[in-house]
Amino acid sequence: MIQHSMFHEKGPVFWWTGLAGVMAAGTIVILFASLVIESVPVFKAEGISFLWGVDWFAGENYGALPMIFGSLAVTGLAVVMVLPFALASAILTSEFLSGRARLMVKAAMELLAGVPGIIYGLMGISLLTIWVRDVFGLIDGNTLFTAGLLLAVMILPTIMTLSEDALSSVPGELRDTALSLGLTRMETVTKVVVPQALPGLAGAVFLGIGRAMGETIAVMLVIGGIDRLPQPWFNLFAPGQSIPSKIGREAAEALGFDVQWSALIALGLVLFVMVMTLTFAGNVLLRKAR
Amino acid sequence: MLLVLFGTGAWVLPGLSGWVQVFAQGSTVIRIAGSTTVLPIVSRAAERFQSRHPSIKITVNAGGSGVGIHGAGTGRFDIGLASREITPNENQRYASLHTTVIGRDAVACVVSSEIFHAGVRTLSKRQIGYIYLGKITNWKQVGGPDRPIVVIDKETHRGTRHVFMHYLFGNSKARAPGARLVTGSNNEEQAKIAQSDSAIGMLSIAWMNEDVAGIGIHEGGQVIQPTLDNVRNGRFPIARNLNLITAGQPAGAVKLFIDYLLSEEGQRLVAESGYIPIHSPHAVSRVAGSHSK
Amino acid sequence: MNRRLLKERLSMFALYGLTAGGGLILAVILITVFTKGAPALSVSFLFEASRNFGLEGGIFYQTLGTLILMAGAALVCLPVALGSVLFQTEFLHSPQLKKIFRLLIYSLNAVPTIIFGLIGYLFFGVFLEAGVSWVTGVLILAVMILPTLHVSIHEAVETIPKHYREAGLALGLSPGQQMRAVILPQSLHGIVTGTLLGLARAAGETAAIMFTATAFSGVDLPQSWTDPVTTLQTHILVLAQEAANPEALTNAWGAGLVLLAIVFILITATLWIRSGLEMEAER
Numbered sequence: 001m002i003q004h005s006m007f008h009e010k011g012p013v014f015w016w017t018g019l020a021g022v023m024a025a026g027t028i029v030i031l032f033a034s035l036v037i038e039s040v041p042v043f044k045a046e047g048i049s050f051l052w053g054v055d056w057f058a059g060e061n062y063g064a065l066p067m068i069f070g071s072l073a074v075t076g077l078a079v080v081m082v083l084p085f086a087l088a089s090a091i092l093t094s095e096f097l098s099g100r101a102r103l104m105v106k107a108a109m110e111l112l113a114g115v116p117g118i119i120y121g122l123m124g125i126s127l128l129t130i131w132v133r134d135v136f137g138l139i140d141g142n143t144l145f146t147a148g149l150l151l152a153v154m155i156l157p158t159i160m161t162l163s164e165d166a167l168s169s170v171p172g173e174l175r176d177t178a179l180s181l182g183l184t185r186m187e188t189v190t191k192v193v194v195p196q197a198l199p200g201l202a203g204a205v206f207l208g209i210g211r212a213m214g215e216t217i218a219v220m221l222v223i224g225g226i227d228r229l230p231q232p233w234f235n236l237f238a239p240g241q242s243i244p245s246k247i248g249r250e251a252a253e254a255l256g257f258d259v260q261w262s263a264l265i266a267l268g269l270v271l272f273v274m275v276m277t278l279t280f281a282g283n284v285l286l287r288k289a290r
Numbered sequence: 291m292l293l294v295l296f297g298t299g300a301w302v303l304p305g306l307s308g309w310v311q312v313f314a315q316g317s318t319v320i321r322i323a324g325s326t327t328v329l330p331i332v333s334r335a336a337e338r339f340q341s342r343h344p345s346i347k348i349t350v351n352a353g354g355s356g357v358g359i360h361g362a363g364t365g366r367f368d369i370g371l372a373s374r375e376i377t378p379n380e381n382q383r384y385a386s387l388h389t390t391v392i393g394r395d396a397v398a399c400v401v402s403s404e405i406f407h408a409g410v411r412t413l414s415k416r417q418i419g420y421i422y423l424g425k426i427t428n429w430k431q432v433g434g435p436d437r438p439i440v441v442i443d444k445e446t447h448r449g450t451r452h453v454f455m456h457y458l459f460g461n462s463k464a465r466a467p468g469a470r471l472v473t474g475s476n477n478e479e480q481a482k483i484a485q486s487d488s489a490i491g492m493l494s495i496a497w498m499n500e501d502v503a504g505i506g507i508h509e510g511g512q513v514i515q516p517t518l519d520n521v522r523n524g525r526f527p528i529a530r531n532l533n534l535i536t537a538g539q540p541a542g543a544v545k546l547f548i549d550y551l552l553s554e555e556g557q558r559l560v561a562e563s564g565y566i567p568i569h570s571p572h573a574v575s576r577v578a579g580s581h582s583k
Numbered sequence: 584m585n586r587r588l589l590k591e592r593l594s595m596f597a598l599y600g601l602t603a604g605g606g607l608i609l610a611v612i613l614i615t616v617f618t619k620g621a622p623a624l625s626v627s628f629l630f631e632a633s634r635n636f637g638l639e640g641g642i643f644y645q646t647l648g649t650l651i652l653m654a655g656a657a658l659v660c661l662p663v664a665l666g667s668v669l670f671q672t673e674f675l676h677s678p679q680l681k682k683i684f685r686l687l688i689y690s691l692n693a694v695p696t697i698i699f700g701l702i703g704y705l706f707f708g709v710f711l712e713a714g715v716s717w718v719t720g721v722l723i724l725a726v727m728i729l730p731t732l733h734v735s736i737h738e739a740v741e742t743i744p745k746h747y748r749e750a751g752l753a754l755g756l757s758p759g760q761q762m763r764a765v766i767l768p769q770s771l772h773g774i775v776t777g778t779l780l781g782l783a784r785a786a787g788e789t790a791a792i793m794f795t796a797t798a799f800s801g802v803d804l805p806q807s808w809t810d811p812v813t814t815l816q817t818h819i820l821v822l823a824q825e826a827a828n829p830e831a832l833t834n835a836w837g838a839g840l841v842l843l844a845i846v847f848i849l850i851t852a853t854l855w856i857r858s859g860l861e862m863e864a865e866r
Contacts, residue, residue: 013759014674020666021675024733025687027726031694034702057465058446085608088601096598107854112609114850116787118819119616119839126826126835127615130485139438140486142471153608160605184591186598207693214695216790221823225472226443239471244697244790249474251701252353252794253360253447268698279693283686319810323798337634349798349811352821366714477825484827501827 032272039266045259050266056227058250062263066227068270070144070240071213074223077148077236078212079205082156086208087201090163095175095189106164112157120218124150129222136237142224144240150222151212159208166200166286167193199288206282210275216244225249243271318543323351324358324371325449326475327395327494328532330563332371332551338559339550346543352475356447362535363387368544370535373449373494374462386538391568392551393532393560397454398495398504398516402440404487406503410434414508415527419458421490424468429488442482442491443469449530450476454492457528495521496564522566532565616839623837632803633818638830642838644803648717648812649842651805652792653785655721656728657778663725664732665774669766672740673758692730699727700791708795717805717812720796727791728781735780739773740766772860776853783849786842789816815842 042050046062053063093105128150133141170193178188194201224239227246231238247264254260322332329352336348353361355372362370363384373395376387399418401410410433413421420426421439430436443466444451452462473479476497483489484501495516498504504516509527520526534540540548550556557567631641671684703723704715713719743766751765767774798811799821805812815838822835 011757011759013757013762014670017666017670017674020663021670021684023663024667024691024729025684027729028687028691028694031691031698031702034705035698038705057463059463085601085605088598089605092598092602103858110854111847111850112613114783114787114846115612116789116816116842116846118787118789118816118823119612119843122819122823122835122839123612123615125481125823126832139488140440140470142482153612156605156609184587186591186594187587190594210693214693214697216695216697217793217820224470225445225474226469227472244695247697247701248790248793249445250447251697253357253445255366255704255794265701268695268701271695272698275693275695276690279690283689319806347806347810351798351811475824477821481825481827 035265035269035272038262039269041259041262042266046263050263051270054229056246056263058254058260062259062266064243064263064267064270066229067241067243067246067267069229069233070223070242070245071271071274073144073236073240074147074151074219074242075209075212077145078151078155079209081149081152082159082208083205086156086159086163086204090160090167091189091194093160094164094167095185095193106161109157109161109164113161115154117154117215117217120150120154121221124218124222138237140224140239142222142239143237144223144230145236147219147223147240147242148236150218151215154215154218155208155212158211159204162204162207162286163197163201166197166204169200170196199285203282203284203286203288206278206285210279210282213271213275213278214244216248220245220248243267318346320346320348320369320543320547321367322348322369322371323353323361323367324535325355325373325532326352326477327373327450327496328371328392328534330496331393331532331560331565332369332534334559334563335547335551335556338555339547343543343546346546348547354445354447354474355449355452359387359535362537365537368536369540369548372533372535373530374452375531375533376535377462384537388536388539389531390534390536390540390548390552391531392534392548392556393568394521394566395530395532396495396516396521396526397450397457397492397528397530398498399454399507399528400483400491400493400498400502400504402483402487402489403501403503405429405434405437405490406505408435410505412506412508412513415458418490418507420468422458422466422468424466427468435488437488439468440471440486440489441466441469442471442473442479442489444479444492445472445474448474450492450494453528453530494565518564518566532560616836616843619833620836620838620840623833624840628834628837629841633813633834638828638834642815642818642834642841645813645815645818645838646841647804648797648814649786649816649845651717651812652720652724652796652814653782655717656724656785657732657782659721659725660729660732660781661774661778664729664736664777668733668736668740669762671737673762673766688730688733691726692734696727696788697790699723700793700795703791704795712809714809715795715798715811716809717796718808720792720812723791723795724785724788727788728784731781731784732774732777735777736770736773739770739777743769772856776856779849779853779856783846783853786846786849787816789820793817793820815839 042062046053050062050064052065053061054065055061055063093102097105124146129141129146132143132146174192174196175188178192183191219242223242223245225241226239227241230240247267250264254264329350333350336350340346340348355374358370358372359376359380361367376389381387399413410429413432417426417432421441426432428436428438455464456462471482473482476494479491479493480497480502483491493502495504506513506515507527514520514525514527516526521529534548536544557569560567628641630643632644633642634640671681675681675684700723703726704719707713707719707722708715747765747769751761756764792814796811797814797817799813819835819838822831825831
């Protein structure tokens with residue numbers, strides 16, 4: 001089609017699809033802008049120390065640190081706990097399973113990745129908290145650890161399936177060459193395939209982290225709901241609070257109301273920035289792998 | 291797959307057509323939300339009321355007293371439910387909030403039944419205060435077994451918390467540094483206390499059951515048990531009104547519903563739910579509430 | 584040589600072990616939902632209204648509420664997703680713009696859903712004055728599933744063989760005609776699978792709708808544009824907070840089973856379509 005500029009073709013189709021395109025692409029920009037604009041009141045009231053304040057009492061003080069810490073802690077826990085399982089099953093599926101078995105596993109993972117968060121939440125509050133309490137001898141099972149564990153199970157299918165994609169896309173010749181040089185199959189995997197797939201694997205992990213950080217419902221029901229840094233800070237068997245959990249608990253109360261609402265939005269902004277950075281890095285890595 | 295879509299459609303469509311009809315006609319809606327303490331009464335009353343007045347729909351939501359009051363003030367709800375009084379701050383912010391009392395309730399200090407059966411039947415106001423401040427951390431310090439206390443606090447906008455903290459510290463916005471968990475609704479608090487075997491919390495007396503026991507409060511040389519009788523005769527120190535908050539005087543369908551709640555039938559619902567009717571002409575046969583499961 | 588073999592054996596063992604462990608945990612979840620939820624299921628459970636805070640009665644209106652939000656979101660989202668993909672593939676020719684466009688859509692996919700709820704309420708609830716209503720919920724979910732539909736449709740459009748388009752051009756079709764005659768029919772599978780996945784995603788979402796679209800009781804079907812709905816997801820949430828009450832829990836599990844069934848049916852349909860295509864491609 002001979003076109004000198006994008007606007008040469010001005011038929012109605014162009015404008016309609018253009019409108020849709022602008023709406024789609026513009027949404028995230030509007031989202032970010034709204035988050036920033038609505039956060040202004042709380043930053044005015046508390047200053048930048050909102051980000052490291054440790055006290056949150058609606059109507060008086062707003063400090064985000066316990067929530068930021070909580071989000072990072074449970075996400076970190078989740079990733080550490082899920083990685084061995086996700087990688088092992090990804091390696092097994094991509095390197096050692098037959099074509100049909102592999103397809104079945106991938107299908108199963110896709111189904112599992114779709115399980116709604118509330119179901120995990122239900123399991124958490126009725127079974128997991130009690131189990132954690134009894135197994136670890138705690139006084140109560142609503143802790144950062146419990147939330148991390150639940151998240152780990154939630155993101156297992158996602159990380160597994162993306163890692164598997166990364167591993168499968170390593171060209172077969174590399175494996176054949178390694179085998180012909182006398183490496184065993186496992187050695188081929190660890191010394192050749194995995195290093196090659198590393199950007200894709202890292203990308204998968206980053207995306208899983210993004211998902212874990214954004215999960216609200218499952219975490220809200222088992223994390224303890226208390227806006228406090230654990231004492232000492234590394235005691236992950238203490239209760240805590242994550243950003244989405246906090247927002248989920250207080251949003252209904254604060255809908256639209258000045259500083260408290262603004263504080264919740266500001267929390268959302270912090271979360272947004274954290275997740276976006278991780279996802280961006282993850283996408284860059286995933287594309288490097290292709 | 292087409293079959294699946296088709297099947298779903300066939301199932302939904304008849305409902306849809308009926309719905310579209312009513313959509314066109316429209317109906318009066320009363321939107322109610324707020325305290326989970328008042329919720330059971332209003333929910334039950336709404337069911338009965340709607341069956342008698344089919345053209346009036348009533349939606350009921352939880353959220354807590356804070357949500358109810360603010361909602362009534364901003365017009366989000368027609369009736370806000372509150373288990374505490376409106377604060378001067380709230381009165382300043384919203385010009386003409388009107389309160390209708392439909393019953394009375396008490397906030398009991400509750401413990402896990404295992405603790406109760408292990409001998410902790412009474413605590414003094416100061417002991418409870420210290421527990422919530424984190425100065426007393428083990429049940430053995432108050433005559434119980436050697437187990438750490440799981441202190442359960444509530445979200446700060448909840449009416450139950452306002453009333454409890456006001457009693458303990460004279461400040462409804464007091465902090466509780468000794469708290470281990472924060473819960474929201476009465477249901478959630480009840481569940482967490484029942485699940486634990488060494489917890490303490492604050493709960494409306496209508497929610498006490500075999501797993502969640504109310505303890506007597508030792509005050510002024512006497513022990514006052516959290517019973518409905520003690521609330522009725524005013525001895526129990528942590529009592530409160532159950533309020534319906536409206537923006538201005540209730541009118542129209544809202545007034546009809548409120549009148550229903552104040553009627554004998556409505557007040558019987560209050561009693562059946564485990565609370566105290568405002569006029570309380572007859573003795574209430576149950577001590578614990580209808581949430582005893 | 585023996586040491587290497589030993590290492591190989593051990594690592595394979597670890598691999599199988601970890602995989603089995605992971606698989607086991609996931610299986611446990613499914614089994615739990617099924618065994619705990621099945622007792623609650625009955626014809627009356629599925630088709631009755633809930634009573635007494637969900638302790639009695641069924642989940643009929645909750646199921647309908649979930650379906651309404653899902654279907655509404657997909658209906659609203661589809662034209663926008665379709666339009667934006669077509670714009671991207673047919674009218675955007677500069678690779679930079681394409682990259683930026685893709686980046687923006689992918690970013691939208693990663694946004695934590697509770698933020699959709701917060702900002703969505705501002706825009707649709709306050710600004711458009713829809714309040715806490717099913718309309719607000721539908722719009723918020725529509726925005727949320729936009730990337731899901733967009734990516735699926737985009738992939739489908741990109742894989743249309745070049746000679747189809749060239750044939751269309753040779754016939755002198757305008758972009759609009761090209762779309763109608765060539766692109767849409769050839770990318771139908773992507774549109775369908777994208778929509779199904781979007782529906783599944785909307786069905787599972789709780790955080791974005793819990794304070795923007797739902798009410799716990801008193802609602803059966805919304806009677807106006809500004810009425811809230813009741814959904815399976817939020818119903819489970821409320822019941823989950825009564826975790827010490829076995830009746831509440833059973834009903835929660837039952838509702839969970841129904842919700843899971845809806846999601847699984849949708850995803851299975853997607854997988855089936857996709858595998859059908861792979862088989863076709865192999866011919």
